[in-house]
Amino acid sequence: xxxxxxxxxxxxxxxxxxxxxxxxxxxxxxxxxxxxxxxxxxxxxxxxxxxxxxxxxxxxxxxxxxxxxxxxxxxxxxxxxxxxxxxxxxxxxxxxxxxxxxxxxxxxxxxxxxxxxxxxxxxxxxxxxxxxxxxxxxxxxxxxxxxxxxxxxxxxxxxxxxxxxxxxxxxxxxxxxxxxxxxxxxxxxxxxxxxxxxxxxxxxxxxxxxxxxxxxxxxxxxxxxxxxxxxxxxxxx
Numbered sequence: 001x002x003x004x005x006x007x008x009x010x011x012x013x014x015x016x017x018x019x020x021x022x023x024x025x026x027x028x029x030x031x032x033x034x035x036x037x038x039x040x041x042x043x044x045x046x047x048x049x050x051x052x053x054x055x056x057x058x059x060x061x062x063x064x065x066x067x068x069x070x071x072x073x074x075x076x077x078x079x080x081x082x083x084x085x086x087x088x089x090x091x092x093x094x095x096x097x098x099x100x101x102x103x104x105x106x107x108x109x110x111x112x113x114x115x116x117x118x119x120x121x122x123x124x125x126x127x128x129x130x131x132x133x134x135x136x137x138x139x140x141x142x143x144x145x146x147x148x149x150x151x152x153x154x155x156x157x158x159x160x161x162x163x164x165x166x167x168x169x170x171x172x173x174x175x176x177x178x179x180x181x182x183x184x185x186x187x188x189x190x191x192x193x194x195x196x197x198x199x200x201x202x203x204x205x206x207x208x209x210x211x212x213x214x215x216x217x218x219x220x221x222x223x224x225x226x227x228x229x230x231x232x233x234x235x236x237x
Contacts, residue, residue, distance in 0.1 A: 023231030026186045028094040028193045035076075036083045042076055053077075056145040056211040067216050071208035072230040078137045078200045081117070081130035082193075089123035093193035096176040102192050103167045106131065111156045115140055131196055135159055138203045147210035152203065159199055166190035201229050 022038075025031045046053040051064055055073035058065040064073065082093070092102040102124060109128040117133050119126045135155050142152045169175060169190050179189040188194045209221055227233055 022229075023234065026188075027183060028191055029090075031197065032083075032090055032094065032193060035079055038076060039080045039083050042073065042080075054141055054144060056141045056207050058211065060212075060215045067208050067212040067220055067224055068230050068233045070211050071205050071224065074138070074141060074204035074207050075200045075230075077141075078134040078204065079197065081133045081137075082127070082196070084119075085123060085126040085130055086119050087121055087123050087126070090193075092124055092127055094191050096170075096179045096189075096191070099170045099190075099192060100167060102127065103163050103170070106163055106192070107160065107167070111160070112136070127192075131159075131192075132156060134196060134200060135203075138200065138207065141204075141207045142210075145207045145211040147207050151206050155203070159195075162195055162199070163192075166192070166195060 022031060022034050025034055042051075045051045051073070052058045052062045054077055055064070055070045058070055060066075064070075091098050105124045106128045109125065109132075112129065112132050113136055115133055115137050117129055119129060139152055139155055141147075142149055179191070182189040188198070205224060205227075209216075209224055213221065223233060
């Protein structure tokens with residue numbers, strides 16, 4: 001069973017390097033590489049008691065207890081399942097030629113409701129398992145943060161609909177060339193990795209707002225609502 005020891009507490013350590021950002025990264029391979037590095041780094045901070053886990057449990061006096069960090073770390077907690085797939089084949093997530101294959105496999109797979117998971121050893125199946133686990137983790141955080149459950153109603157079903165639309169996009173002639181053009185323009189085509197990243201970013205934002213609502217100023221909450229990702233908040237000051 002893959003629980004990864006994320007709730008084990010050792011002697012508290014300083015939360016140095018807890019600001020794990022992805023700002024300025026536009027291409028999916030770079031984001032995946034950054035994610036591969038960020039997950040074990042964050043895991044170490046959690047395991048050593050430097051950070052309250054899950055992030056949505058943090059209070060204003062806790063290390064990295066601000067709304068931006070809660071947003072970023074909640075997203076990371078959900079996305080952690082992707083680099084933990086045991087036999088990586090990241091082309092399934094980012095290669096235009098393999099998107100239809102990955103999407104079809106995902107849509108054939110039965111949804112699950114687990115956050116502690118078993119992997120099969122087959123990448124295309126394990127990425128599907130990991131995607132569902134990521135969304136389940138966010139659903140788990142809803143109750144902890146007292147976020148509005150209506151915003152998360154049917155999360156798995158909604159994401160499956162997103163994948164259906166993406167499959168239609170990739171089936172159109174010239175999709176690979178359009179993908180290349182979008183990446184050159186620093187836009188995000190419907191690659192599976194980008195679709196999950198966007199979903200986790202949006203849902204983690206709502207969880208962070210709920211977690212920090214009692215202590216955050218209304219202006220701070222408005223800034224978070226208007227931002228597309230946590231890194232934007234640094235630029236806006």
